[in-house]
Amino acid sequence: MKPYKSTDTKITDISALEPDAIYTYQDYLRWSFEERVELIKGKLFKMSPAPSRKHQEVSRELSLALGNFLKGKTCKVYAAPFDVRFPNTNDQKTYTVVQPDLCVICDHTKLDDAGCNGAPDLIIEILSPSTAAKDLKDKFELYEENGVKEYWVIYPEVAVVETYLLNADGKYSPPVKYVNGQSVNSEVLAGFEVLVSELFVD
Known part of the structure; x- marks a missing residue:
């Protein structure tokens, strides 16, 4: 996996992210899409949309x-x-x-x-x-x-x-x-x- 090329732009659509990139907490702070996600060692994980x-x-x-x-x-x-x-x-x-x-x-x-x-x-x-x-x-x-x-x-x-x-x-x-x-x-x-x-x- 490669480091994500960070920008100062807010990202409002999760599809704009590169699934195989490595992300940091600073990248995470710029995301404002509806989906909830987690980062584990830079890898992006989608969370369950609605718990049972x-x-x-x-x-x-x-x-x-x-x-x-x-x-x-x-x-x-x-x-x-x-x-x-x-x-x-x-x-x-x-x-x-x-x-x-x-x-x-x-x-x-x-x-x-x-x-x-x-x-x-x-x-x-x-x-x-x-x-x-x-x-x-x-x-x-x-x-x-x-x-x-x-x-x-x-x-x-x-x-x-x-x-x-x-x-x-x-x-x-x-x-x-x-x-x-x-x-x-x-x-x-x-x-x-x-x-x-x-x-x-x-």
Whole structure:
């Protein structure tokens, strides 16, 4: 892939972009088309145009549970669309900006008006058929190498939650799976737990 030839012109049509080019966060800021996109190491990924009803319900229940738990605490929870940037350690340019379904940030120095610059403490992705491969591979590797301490992957169609915890070697430990009748516990947010059955409302 080749670097995109940046211009100062606002781009209002996604078809004007070069699918195989490498983009930066500065390019991303000049895009004003309707489609939601993410950049992972400069590569353009389209997001799901409209999450399913189950996806939205899980996001709502988790947002409420996390919001109530974090009242009066230092950490903050944010729901998509909310930009999380991962700067390149070599040249400090940003080639990655993603919009996790939910994320929790405890270090306020990472927060600015544009979103979060650096790794959140906890990221939660709710799988959609069109984004499952990206969440399970590209984002998994991205969050691991950038030091996201805890990563939850939620499968709304089968009511399953998997959690990954970053170990001392900077790698995610094998997933812990939670199903109906169990409570999901967070290691990063000590004391936070939620019943799997409460996330999947009919």
